[in-house]
Amino acid sequence: MIDLYTWTTPNGRKVSILLEELCVPYTVQPIDISKDEQFKPSFLKIAPNNRIPAIVDHETGIQLMETGAIMMYLAKKHMKFQCEGDEYWHMIEWLMWQMGGLGPMLGQVHHFVKYNKGKSDYGEMRYSNEGKRLYRVLNERLEDRNFITGEGNGVYSIADIACWPWVSRFEWQEINLNDFPNVRDWYVRIAQRPAVQKGYSVPIFTTAVPMP
DSSP states (O other): OEEEEEOSSHHHHHHHHHHHHHTOOEEEEEOOGGGTGGGSHHHHTTOTTOOSOEEEETTTTEEEESHHHHHHHHHHHHTOSOOOTTHHHHHHHHHHHIIIIIHHHHHHHIIIIIISTTSOHHHHHHHHHHHHHHHHHHHHHTTTOSSSBSSTTOBOOHHHHHHHHHHTTTTTTTOOGGGSHHHHHHHHHHHTSHHHHHHHTOSSOOSOOOOO
8 A cells, every 4th residue: 555645736646647547556645735734744754855745655665755756666666657678768768857847847937927927027938938948849759649758659658647747737837738739639638548537636626637
């Protein structure tokens, strides 16, 4: 059994969606970041960086923070949603792209455009432009591909599961997905998966999955 410490953020949804896709049992431990519950000493013992999500795998005794590490661990343990051969490293490459680029930069878009609009024209322009650039990178990668990595048309993997929740906030980012048709089609393809629909509403329902 796995304990998942999480909240309704793109990073939290990465792991809940993966757990739903894996069909493994897990217990949800909500960490309400609007109430600063991520700073509780009990949570800091598991996630010293006071960020969700984190897991405790009672089967192996392993506890992990940081979504990239958690997703790589779960995919390897269950031998699912990962690429084989040389494509494995392309999967890791795009997982790192999400962790180092797509997530942090779109998070800044949320900060300046969604929550603090009008306070910094420079911040809004800088991060909105960078967000759109990253959408263009992903759109180009998805040309003639169903998924981000994998041979042929691609293989649905943790690279897709990591990127998708950030794109699911395209409305917060004032992004029109029709401007990025390959991303739009990829987004809808994944959004229709039952496990994604279920994992999106962990630990609580907020809204239905946004659709373009």
